[in-house]
Amino acid sequence: MRRAVVEVAVLSILAAVPTALGYVLGPLSRALSATARAFGFPAAPRLGFIPLVTVTVLARAYLGRGAAVKEGVLLALLGAVFHPRDLSLRVLRNIMLGVGVELGMIGVKRIDAWSCVLAGLVGGALSYTPYLLFAPLSVGAAVLYAALILSSVNWLLSCAIGGYLASIVFRRSEWITVRVAHLTSRLT
Amino acid sequence: MRVTRRLIAASALAVLTVAAVTAYLLLQTRAEEWRVEVTVGDCRKVFALPELEKMSTEREVRGAGVLRCVPLVDLVAECGVDLNSTLVHRLVAVGADGYSRSVEEAYLYLSKAYLCLPGEAYPDWGPVRLVVEGLSSKYWVKQLVAVNAQLGSWVLNVRVDGETKRVFTLEEIERLARDVEGIGKAVPLVEILRAIGLSEDNVSLFEFVGADGYRSVFKGGNATRAFVLLINPQDWPRYGPLRSAVVGAPRGTWVRHLVAIEVITKE
Numbered sequence: 001m002r003r004a005v006v007e008v009a010v011l012s013i014l015a016a017v018p019t020a021l022g023y024v025l026g027p028l029s030r031a032l033s034a035t036a037r038a039f040g041f042p043a044a045p046r047l048g049f050i051p052l053v054t055v056t057v058l059a060r061a062y063l064g065r066g067a068a069v070k071e072g073v074l075l076a077l078l079g080a081v082f083h084p085r086d087l088s089l090r091v092l093r094n095i096m097l098g099v100g101v102e103l104g105m106i107g108v109k110r111i112d113a114w115s116c117v118l119a120g121l122v123g124g125a126l127s128y129t130p131y132l133l134f135a136p137l138s139v140g141a142a143v144l145y146a147a148l149i150l151s152s153v154n155w156l157l158s159c160a161i162g163g164y165l166a167s168i169v170f171r172r173s174e175w176i177t178v179r180v181a182h183l184t185s186r187l188t
Numbered sequence: 189m190r191v192t193r194r195l196i197a198a199s200a201l202a203v204l205t206v207a208a209v210t211a212y213l214l215l216q217t218r219a220e221e222w223r224v225e226v227t228v229g230d231c232r233k234v235f236a237l238p239e240l241e242k243m244s245t246e247r248e249v250r251g252a253g254v255l256r257c258v259p260l261v262d263l264v265a266e267c268g269v270d271l272n273s274t275l276v277h278r279l280v281a282v283g284a285d286g287y288s289r290s291v292e293e294a295y296l297y298l299s300k301a302y303l304c305l306p307g308e309a310y311p312d313w314g315p316v317r318l319v320v321e322g323l324s325s326k327y328w329v330k331q332l333v334a335v336n337a338q339l340g341s342w343v344l345n346v347r348v349d350g351e352t353k354r355v356f357t358l359e360e361i362e363r364l365a366r367d368v369e370g371i372g373k374a375v376p377l378v379e380i381l382r383a384i385g386l387s388e389d390n391v392s393l394f395e396f397v398g399a400d401g402y403r404s405v406f407k408g409g410n411a412t413r414a415f416v417l418l419i420n421p422q423d424w425p426r427y428g429p430l431r432s433a434v435v436g437a438p439r440g441t442w443v444r445h446l447v448a449i450e451v452i453t454k455e
Binding site: 136 | 193194196197198200201204205207208210211212214215218219221222223225282283284285286287288308310311312314315331333334
C-alpha cells in the first residue's frame with residue numbers, strides 16, 4: 001500500500017512536468033518552427049511531446065517495471081482533462097507511449113543513454129499509431145507518403161531526443177531511485 | 189546486451205535520417221503530384237495541385253500575408269450540392285501526417301474556409317493548408333489531403349455571448365411562425381429569445397449571420413422590431429429557407445440564407 005503511495009507521488013510529480021513546461025515550450029516551439037521555416041526545412045522537433053517522452057522514460061528508470069505504462073495512463077488522463085477536443089488521439093497516444101517505453105526497456109539492467117534513446121524510439125513508434133488511423137493511406141500519390149514518412153520520422157527523432165534528455169536527467173538524479181527504494185522498504 | 193541495444197538505437201537513428209532526407213527530396217521535386225480529396229456525402233472529388241492553383245485567387249491570410257487560396261465552398265459546390273437548402277454541419281480535415289481536425293457547426297465557418305497554397309513561403313505547411321478564418325490556427329490543418337463535409341438540413345443556431353444556446357430546426361421555426369402584417373410568415377425575435385430563456389431587456393446587441401458570412405448587427409432596443417422570415421421554397425435559391433428582417437431598417441441589413449443569431453447580453 002505504502003509502496004503504491006510513493007509510486008503515485010513520483011508518477012504525479014513527473015506527469016505535472018509536461019503541463020508546467022507547456023507554457024514555456026509553446027512560444028519556444030513557435031520560434032523553432034519559424035527558424036526551421038526560415039532555413040526552408042519542412043519540419044521542426046515536436047517540442048511539446050519531448051517532455052512526455054522524457055518523463056515516461058524517467059518513470060520507468062526511477063520506479064522499475066510497469067511504471068512507464070502507469071505514467072502513460074496518467075498522462076492520458078491529464079491530456080483528456082486539458083485537451084478534451086482531441087480526446088481520441090491524445091488518450092490513445094499517451095497510453096501507447098507508455099507501452100512502447102516499457103517494451104523498449106525490457107531486460108534493461110543498467111539505465112544508459114542508448115537504452116533511453118531506444119525506449120524513446122519504440123515509445124515514439126507506438127504513440128504514432130493513433131495518427132496513422134487518420135492518415136490517408138488509401139491515397140496513392142508518392143508525395144503524400146513522403147509527407148507521412150517525413151512527419152513520422154520528425155516525430156520519432158523528437159522522441160529520441162526526449163529519451164536522451166531522460167538519460168541526462170537520470171544520471172544527475174539517480175539518488176531518487178535509491179531514495180524511493182529506501183522509502184518503500186522502510187514503509188512496507 | 190548493451191552493445192546490441194546501442195547498435196539497434198544507432199542503426200534506427202541512421203535509417204530515420206536517411207528516410208527523412210529521401211522523403212524531403214521527393215516532396216520538393218514532385219510537389220505537383222499532391223492531391224486533395226473532397227468528400228461531400230456520397231460524392232468524392234480529387235483535386236490535383238495544378239488544378240487548385242488554377243482555381244485560386246490571392247487573399248490576405250491572418251498572420252501569413254497574401255497567399256493564393258481556393259474557397260472551400262467552391263470545391264463543395266463542385267459536387268453539385270444545393271447550398272440553398274442544405275447546410276454543411278461538420279467538416280473533417282486530414283493532413284498527410286494523420287493529423288485530423290473536425291469543425292462542428294461548420295455552416296458558421298464554411299464561408300471563411302480556404303485551401304491555401306503557400307508555395308515555398310511556408311515549407312512546413314506542405315503544398316496545401318486548410319485555413320479557417322475565425323477559428324484558432326489549431327484547426328488549420330497542414331499538408332492537407334482530405335476534407336469530408338457532412339451535410340444536414342437547414343437550421344437556425346442561436347448563440348448567446350459566443351456560445352451555442354440552441355439550434356432550431358426548420359420545423360421548430362415553422363411551429364413558432366405566424367403571419368405578420370406587411371412581412372408574411374415570420375417568427376418574432378422576442379419569441380426566439382423567450383424560447384431560450386432570455387427577454388429583450390437582457391439583450392445588448394444582436395446580430396444576424398448568413399451562410400455566406402454576411403452579417404448585420406443591431407442594438408438590443410430593436411429586438412421587438414426584428415423577425416425571422418420563413419421563405420417559400422420557390423424563393424430558396426435567392427433568399428434561402430430563412431431570412432432576417434428588421435422593420436424600419438434598410439433592406440440591405442436583412443440577411444439572406446440566415447443560419448445564426450448572435451446575441452450579446454447586458455452585463
